[in-house]
Amino acid sequence: MQKCIITIFSLLYSLLKYGETACYYSSNACPQVEKDFLNVHIVPHSHDDVGWLKTVEQYYYGANNSIQNAGVQYIYDSVLEELWKDSEKKFVSVEMEFFSHWWKEQSSHMKRKTHKVVERGQLEFVGGGWCMNDEAAASYVDIVDQMTLGLKFLNDTFGGCAAPKAVWQIDPFGHSREQASIFAQMGFEYLFLGRIDYQDKASRLSNREMEMTWVASDSLNTSIFTGVLYNTYSPPPGFCFDVLCGDETIVDDPDSPMFNIDRRSKQLVAYILEQSKHYRTNNIIITMGEDFHYQNAHTWYKNLDKLIKYINKVYLSSNIRLFYSTPSCYGEAVKNAFVEALPRKTDDFFPYASDPHAYWTGYFTSRPTFKGLVRHSSNLLRACKQIQAMTVKRRSNVLFQFQRSQAIAQHHDAVTGTAKQHVNNDYLLRLDQGIRSCTKIFSESFNHLLSLNGSTMRQEYCTMLNISQCWTTEQNAPFIVTLYNTVSLRSSHTVRIPVADGSYAVTDHEGRLVASQMVPIAEAVLRLPGRNSTAMNELVFIAEDLPPLGLRSYHVQTPEGKPGKRMLRSRSRTIDLPNEKDVTVSAYGLSLTFDRQTGHLIQVGNEMFKQQLLFYRGMSGNNSRFEFRASGAYIFRPNGTEAFPLQPVTKLTTIFGPIVTEIRQHFSANTMQIFRLHRNASYIELDWILGPIPIEDGIGKEYISRFTVPAIRNNGTFYTDSNGREVLERQLNHQTTYKLNITEPTAGNFYPVNSFAYVEDKLTKMRMTVLNDRAQGVSSLLPGSLEFMIHRRLLHDDAFGVGEALNETAYGVGLAARGTHWLMLGNAGTVARFLAQRMVHPPILMFAPTTFSAEEFRQSYRMELALINRDLPPNVNLLTLEPWDDEGRVLVRFEHFYGVGEDERFSHPVTISLKGLFPTLKIQTVEEVNLAANRHIRTLNADELVLNPMEIRTLIVST
Ligand SMILES: [Zn+2]
Incomplete structure (x- = not known):
């Protein structure tokens, strides 16, 4: 009964807060x-x-x-x-x-x-909002979050009428x-x-x-x-x-x-x-x-x-x-x-030019490693909020500080890469603190959720996995790896764990040995400045069918004597170039062919294809006149339209195995590309490792990765997402609302891309889709092509205020960067949306040393746990699940992630139900609010919620 009174009171209170009659921003507050x-x-x-x-x-x-x-x-x-x-x-x-x-x-x-x-x-x-966020490099997830954080403060402080x-x-x-x-x-x-x-x-x-x-x-x-x-x-x-x-x-x-x-x-x-x-x-x-x-x-x-x-x-x-x-x-x-x-x-x-030679398209890519971290921390924050919502159900200061750091990172001089270096260091530090505190929450929560007898493990998060470094897994065996799938879709994930040499046996939640493969870490990764690791190999296995919002642990040990029964070493071969014939690698139904002279990818299956790493020379100048504008943190201004090849490819290494097959392109210095085919994937993964970008010739450089399918006649049209969500058509040298006189033919055709871009042949329906792992600039300057700008190093300021050249260094040398693209050919519209969810929200990996054998561990810990009771429809994503206040209320957002007409199967309204969806949340009332959660819309029945294409519905759930 008491609960009931409280509920009625809180409803009345929220009506009073949100009601229109007492609002300050009414006409009578405005001058006549x-x-x-x-x-x-x-x-x-x-x-x-x-x-x-x-x-x-x-x-x-x-x-x-x-x-x-x-x-x-x-x-x-x-x-x-x-x-x-x-x-x-x-x-x-x-x-x-x-x-x-x-x-x-x-x-x-x-x-x-x-x-x-x-x-x-x-x-x-x-x-x-918490800041005035950037609109090119910020993802919709982060934009919605940073606006919500600021507007919640206003609502809590001044009531709904201050909205x-x-x-x-x-x-x-x-x-x-x-x-x-x-x-x-x-x-x-x-x-x-x-x-x-x-x-x-x-x-x-x-x-x-x-x-x-x-x-x-x-x-x-x-x-x-x-x-x-x-x-x-x-x-x-x-x-x-x-x-x-x-x-x-x-x-x-x-x-x-x-x-x-x-x-x-x-x-x-x-x-x-x-x-x-x-x-x-x-x-x-x-x-x-x-x-x-x-x-x-x-x-x-x-x-x-x-x-x-x-x-x-x-x-x-x-x-x-x-x-x-x-x-x-x-x-x-x-x-x-x-x-x-x-x-x-x-x-x-987009794009924005402030004068004929100042196209603000460089910042789409500036500071690529920071942009990568912002994306990475966004996923961790989201997972942290989910876990807190389902366990303690209270907002904590630790979580708030991470939310604040992530919100600050969306500012239009932060994620853009246009702040001074010392300021960027401050942004990095804030995110790092957020990540560290959040991973402590993972450790405590995972123990709490998984331990069967109250025993605990020292769960650790490896912040250096992006350079294949992790002390916990390099120094310990046996160890436990626990994956948390942050998306509400059932999904499989290829796990890569840096390990010492030796042999390993991976056991899953049902006590089965899982097939694994030992893959040598690429030389370019081993040479990365700042890497401090003994790992020479990665242990690779597939975590199949992870439950939605689910945890699953694997036990990894080094068996005595012979290698683990199901662990296979990779077979590798190195081919110096030029070779007598083109090099074709086939695995799991896909094949890639590399040119015998240049080592470039030239064919995918039967389709002619080209992938190249190229660079533009950055314009230098004193900025005293428009035509003397230098390329810089904001501005992309190449000196000429020609993109030059990087150093030649000197050799190819092929690595075959039952789970992953790789083709490594070795360039003469500091650069490597790894093409990967996965047993369970229909896309080609391309890992790039670049830098330091050489500047000894006194010229700044802007690196691009260009993908070309000659058979695609796209007539200068290409498509990009907008903040990772709806798709926009782009036309070379054209703007729909004004007559464009293009004075920078390269820079003036670059657009921001957060999640994916594609080109398509309207007649044959042939499509090339490329997914990116962080915000970048993209264009389609040549027929059938997409070029992503992936790294920039420049020696001049572009005179828009920051007062520094974008010349990033780390460990005493130019900044090295590593990133990933996923490539698909064919009519891949449907798959791209699913894959984009996986690319943006990969599972969180936690590691813990253990003395238990696999069987002992299974007696002491749950090795699989789903935090929602059933799968959501495949076109619906649980966008938000976070503690909303100290009264046990939880903010929930569901999104439909297909647009109208985008896909025959998935672009339709879909109905979901909250009833019994979250096993740890006893839902009392459901209030629907606007996207910022600062205006009441209606009280809802938890049984039925209809989502139309691209719709996001925001709920405040009392538990
Ligand atoms: Zn500003």
Whole structure:
């Protein structure tokens, strides 16, 4: 009974919290707009990067000011005083990383004052994510998470009515359609952009198409009002009144020899009139702020006050009216003013060029190892949340700190690779701490879930598996490897464990010996700078049919005497090039042929094929003029359109075995490619190991991996995912909404890819799909080809602020990187979606030394456990399962991951049921909320949940 009362109370409470009637952001918090006037919405704001030239903490506290005079704590201190003194004044707050930090340090008195200015609509939260995330290299999983984290803080602090209506994406370097769709699904109404392509902007200015309805999904009915700001996010030239600016202050004392308000007002009015020519309604928005402005807010407001007062008086007869406003007030005014339909936008805003030689397409790939880590940690965080939700069911500070680090990593100078090196080191450190604390949670939870008699094991996570290094498995035998399958699909996984030489026997949960293969670790991996390992081999076996959200352990031992009964050594052969004939390797129904001279892959099955590693020479320049722009962290600018081959391939090594067959391409230095065929897979795996990229010739280099199928006539069309979700068509040298004059024929055709890209022959339906393991740039510059940029090392800054060349080093030499592509030929649309889930969310591996024999271990531990009771339909993914509060509530998201028309079998609505799905969760009530989980939609019956193609449904489940 008590539980029941609590439930009713919490429902009433949430209705009160979410109810519309008491919301602050209602029209009455907005300034009155006049029908016959030009309404000028002055929006004071500060753009506060969550790390860029300084670290997040340095920016917050105002440390390290010799780099940049910026301290966000002072901004909020100063602005709040101004807002408190005058209820007309307004300000917008974007990044919850900074605001929540400031909030934490305030007295209860200051918190009450802040509540008041929020209630009065003076301090408006816009976006309200943890940061202003990048839109090219961030995956949808991370975007949804970082927005949810920030909006949850707002909801917990100010109630549901503080949920922002407007988004303020004023600095990301290009804008994705998936991002717009996510915002629409989160209930945002107005989206504002700062940076769009300069040619697009010119066209929109002349056609008065700066504001539009962005239809953001082919499958979902999502759209959002989108406005492009007139002057990025800067104030009108000459009207910057921050202490960081030197613009002429406003003097309104007619007795002063410096009296200038009349002249200065004329200048501003001229600017206003010019801007209004390019917008369709009698409202315009003027951004008053820049990076880290308002540390002394008074200088801004004092000068703006004078201008507003003077212009409103003197230009009254010209029907011009200025007032402090906010993005949501402006959006609402525009919406109310419109009688005609807004122009529609159905594609995205990539790539972004700011001038004819500055295509911001380098950052799609910049810092490839960091991008790889961000993807890796995203998977670990997701698993950690799942485990916590199903065991302790409470939010812990450890989990929150990891969520925070992952959210910070989505900032538009973090995952983009455009922060200074010391800042990137800070991002790395934060993720590393998150990973370490989360793997401790795995260790405790796995023991708790699997131990039959209360005994525990020292479960360890190997952070260096990406360079085939793991002390636990190299130094111990027997040991246990436990896999946790983080996806709600039943899946098989090829396990690779670095081990000392010797022989091993792998035993599964049913006491059966599992076939395994000993594969020598590739020379290029052994030589990787910083590798500190005794392992010369990897023990490879297939973990078949892992249960959805399931754990399974394998016992690995070194049997006395002869090798383990089912362990086989690989047969290897090395072929020096040139060879007498082409080299063909066939295994498990697939065959690959390599050229006898060049060693390049030239044939897959019967299909002519080409795979090459190539590089562009990075342009050097002093950036004094557009044509002198250098290639850098943001900008990709090759010196010419030609891509050059890397060093020649000197030899091929073939490694045959019952589980995996490999063909290793040895280049003359620092480079290797490993083509893999797996017994249980229909795709070809390509492992690349690159670097240090040589720079002795004084030239920076940008490496690509190019795949070509001559039989595919794609006519310059190719397809990329958007943040890992819906697919967009790309056309070489073409944009659908404006006439494109391409001045950088290579860089201007690169697009971001998070998960997969493909080219297709529309007549024959032949398709080549390539999946990537981290965010990269991709293009299709030659017929039938896809080229992924995989690594970059550059020697010049590109003059967009970071002030450093992208010349990453580690262990005293240029940075080496290792990554993976999965390649499929044929009509692989269906498979690609499944594989993308597996590529992005591989099982988590934990290792534990043991003294038990396989049989003893089986007596003491459960070796298999499913954490959901049944399989979900194959087109549905459990996107989120995380502890939501301290009351045992859990956040759950299910997603349909096929688009409308994408697949005959899977692009249909599907029904699932929560009833009895999670064995450890006793579900009491199910509340459906919007994607950000900050608005109530309805109370649900747990029996039936319908998911339409590409739909995500978000639930808060009481347990
Ligand atoms: Zn920024």
